[in-house]
Amino acid sequence: MAGEDRFHAKENRRRLFQPEDKVDYPFLLLVLLLLTVGLAVLYSASYAQSEYDTSYAISTKYLQKQAVCAAIGLGAMYAFSRLPSWFWYRSAWLLYGVSIALLLSVLVIGEEVNGAKRWINLAGIQFQPSEIAKFTMIVLFARLTYAYGQEAKTFRYGVLGFGTALLGILIPLALEKHLSAIMLMGMVAVVMMFVAGTRMKWLLAGAGAAAVFVVIYISFMGYAGDRVTAWLHPELDPGDTGYQILQSLYAIGSGGLFGLGYGKSRQKYLYLPFQYNDYIFAICCEELGLAGALAIMALFAAAIWRGYWIALHARDRFSTVLAAGLVTLIAVQTVLNLCVVTNLLPSTGISLPFFSYGGTALAVNLGEMGIVLSISRQRNKRKIQEDSV
Numbered sequence: 001m002a003g004e005d006r007f008h009a010k011e012n013r014r015r016l017f018q019p020e021d022k023v024d025y026p027f028l029l030l031v032l033l034l035l036t037v038g039l040a041v042l043y044s045a046s047y048a049q050s051e052y053d054t055s056y057a058i059s060t061k062y063l064q065k066q067a068v069c070a071a072i073g074l075g076a077m078y079a080f081s082r083l084p085s086w087f088w089y090r091s092a093w094l095l096y097g098v099s100i101a102l103l104l105s106v107l108v109i110g111e112e113v114n115g116a117k118r119w120i121n122l123a124g125i126q127f128q129p130s131e132i133a134k135f136t137m138i139v140l141f142a143r144l145t146y147a148y149g150q151e152a153k154t155f156r157y158g159v160l161g162f163g164t165a166l167l168g169i170l171i172p173l174a175l176e177k178h179l180s181a182i183m184l185m186g187m188v189a190v191v192m193m194f195v196a197g198t199r200m201k202w203l204l205a206g207a208g209a210a211a212v213f214v215v216i217y218i219s220f221m222g223y224a225g226d227r228v229t230a231w232l233h234p235e236l237d238p239g240d241t242g243y244q245i246l247q248s249l250y251a252i253g254s255g256g257l258f259g260l261g262y263g264k265s266r267q268k269y270l271y272l273p274f275q276y277n278d279y280i281f282a283i284c285c286e287e288l289g290l291a292g293a294l295a296i297m298a299l300f301a302a303a304i305w306r307g308y309w310i311a312l313h314a315r316d317r318f319s320t321v322l323a324a325g326l327v328t329l330i331a332v333q334t335v336l337n338l339c340v341v342t343n344l345l346p347s348t349g350i351s352l353p354f355f356s357y358g359g360t361a362l363a364v365n366l367g368e369m370g371i372v373l374s375i376s377r378q379r380n381k382r383k384i385q386e387d388s389v
Contacts, residue, residue, distance in 0.1 A: 073366030259289030
């Protein structure tokens with residue numbers, strides 16, 4: 001393909017890592033701050049559950065597992081920060097095939113956790129293939145954006161091309177009944193298609209079709225319908241479907257302006273389910289108050305803004321779209337999680353990046369930030385002038 005030949009030729013001529021090539025330190029600092037604060041909040045939110053699960057023998061069960069995954073993620077972040085972007089360009093289709101195979105394998109050998117069959121256990125290591133699939137979709141969309149060039153504005157490439165690639169991942173997720181991952185990946189895909197140049201009328205039409213799909217999906221999936229009912233009227237069933245969101249709102253409300261103090265949450269004592277996972281931000285609000293919650297939100301906003309700044313200053317279109325997609329993934333996850341915890345949206349099962357318990361997600365998120373850091377190395381270089389495809 002002509003686009004691929006141009007990409008490789010230009011990358012081969014480039015001296016990728018000269019001594020003056022440094023990562024973007026503000027972005028690195030923001031990511032490390034998010035990780036550090038996230039681990040501290042996770043410990044506070046999880047130690048009551050940890051003691052209960054271990055007959056009061058260990059208070060750091062979940063923190064220990066998260067710390068191990070954080071170490072793995074930091075290693076991946078460093079390694080990926082040293083890899084040039086063309087590595088991901090060349091690996092896109094291979095990663096895509098592997099991701100689909102892993103998603104399909106969940107249906108056969110997957111383990112069920114909390115009523116959902118979305119995990120695979122290999123050699124004692126449990127991970128969620130959907131986390132890898134999210135990353136793969138972004139890499140593939142970035143490659144397609146570069147390959148399509150101006151043709152991304154046409155229906156054939158801008159809609160059918162991207163849409164077919166997306167369906168290859170969404171169909172296995174639908175078979176897993178993983179609605180939250182479908183929603184998340186659909187939103188990120190729309191943003192990347194917009195950046196690629198897909199016309200707005202087709203994006204709006206796709207959004208309408210997605211809304212119809214969600215309505216139909218919810219009507220056939222009882223648990224999803226219960227979540228919508230709990231979202232609209234949690235007070236009607238405070239002991240069952242509305243219990244979790246009511247406990248979350250109690251935690252947020254009791255925090256006041258400055259909170260009860262770090263480690264002094266009451267709701268984490270087995271009142272609020274998943275207090276160390278999807279609803280960890282409610283514990284933040286209870287212990288740190290409105291001031292602490294706003295500080296955490298500002299930290300996320302700063303990291304996301306800096307990530308987009310890096311994307312805009314990338315040297316080539318592939319790197320720009322890749323960085324933008326990875327930062328958008330963090331942004332969408334953050335917004336959706338905060339909206340769910342505050343009952344602005346029905347429960348989706350989407351975790352808060354860098355904060356919620358989940359080793360696969362944390363390691364993958366840190367690795368993805370390493371790719372953004374790699375792209376930031378070229379921010380002071382002259383942009384490559386790319387020909388229209």
